[in-house]
Amino acid sequence: MDGLTVPVSFLESPRWWRGGGEWLAGLPELVRAQCARWRLTLDGEPAHGSTALVVPVRRGGERLMLRLAPPGPDVTGQVAALRFWDGRGTVRLVDADADAGVMLLERLSGVSLRDVPVDEAMHVLGTMMGRLAVPAPDHVRSTADAVAGRVAALGGEWERLGRPFDERILRRALTVGERLSRGGGGDAVDADLHSAQVLRGGREPWLMVDPVLMRGDRAFDLGRVLWTRLDEMPAPVDVVRGFDIAVRAAALDRDHARDWVLYRAVDYWLWGLGAGLTEDPLRCERLVAVFEG
Structure with missing residues (x-):
């Protein structure tokens, strides 16, 4: 089997600026070992996101x-999460092989929901x-607990960041968040649901990848x-x-x-500012302006 060539764009991703060089260097050998273990052959050029490399392979006639x-x-x-759903x-x-950071998945297309209107x-x-939203396992983290943890921190973050928006918005988010943190619900929720994580499939028209399983309210990631x-969505009416x-x-x-959109937008607005993001806090500000009234 010919060796793997790791794309330069993956090697130069900002994800690796703070470490990961040893793992990157070992990728070709890791692919070779996993292909031998699972009787796979390479079947195309690799693709990648910010943190994962995806290599097309075959096992017999299976793509x-x-x-x-x-x-x-x-x-x-x-x-x-994938085993659960x-x-x-x-x-x-x-x-x-989670210990090796490796998954063998059905083949999907490279077309995501980012490519549709x-x-x-x-x-x-x-x-x-x-x-x-099927019944979730009891042991996974709940959306209510996730909100409760963040509600306790939002006021302090807002102060440390120099009160970046009107206190009225913070108070509204805290009121909504306290109510959501008391909410129940046992639905399975993907806590990283967005257009880039949903690819066109064969069994179903669209299939989700890289899920984060939580339990609680299906509106959590709206x-x-x-x-x-x-x-x-340039105008409020579009949003x-x-x-x-x-x-x-x-x-x-x-x-x-x-309520969920308002709370999560304020939460992410503050988190993004604290993390040094520039574009996402502005998007959150726009969402809040549409939904706070």
């Missing part, structure tokens, strides 16, 4: 993808929220669904239309969904 990322809690969680709206996991993407993502496509499309497709209560 698959070998996904490789630095081992750790993220990979372990993704393997567990077992192909229901998600890419199917064929095999995995925003209104269509909102409908697909809303439908997917509902499709994924804010992310919107802010990741906000540049294609509201996209919101309404997703809400109807997910069978959500509109006022409840609006």
Whole structure:
């Protein structure tokens, strides 16, 4: 089997500026070892995101993808999530070695929801929220607990960052967040749902990749669904239309969904400023302006 050539664009990703050189150097040997172990042959040029390399492979007549990322809690969680949903709206996991950071997945196309018009993407993502909302395992982290942890920190972050927006917005987010932190619900939720994470499939028209499994309220990540496509919704009426499309497709209560968008946008606004992000806080500011009234 010919060796793997790791794309330069992956090697130069900002993800590796703070470490990971040893893992990158070992990638060709890791691919060779996993192909030998799972009886795979290379079948095309690799692709990548910011943290994972995906290599097209074959096993007999079966067309698959070998996904490789630095081992750790993220990979372990993704393997567990894919095993839980077992192909229901998600890419199917064929095999995995979480300790090595490797997954063997069904082959999907390179077309994502980023490649379709925003209104269509909102409908697909809303439908997917509902499709994924089966009873979740009791042991996974709840959306209510995630909100409670952040609500306790938001006021201090707002002060440390120099009060970057009106206190009225902070108070509204805290009020909403406290209510959401008391909410129950046992639905399975993907806590990293957005257009780039949903690829065109064969078994189903669209399938999710790289899920983060939580338990609770299916509206949890609606804010992310919107802010990741906000540049294609230039006017408030466009944002509201996209919101309404997703809400109807997910069978959500509109006022409840609006609360989630407002809270998550304020939360991410502060987190993004603290992390040194420049574009996403501006998107969150736009979302808040649309939904705080």
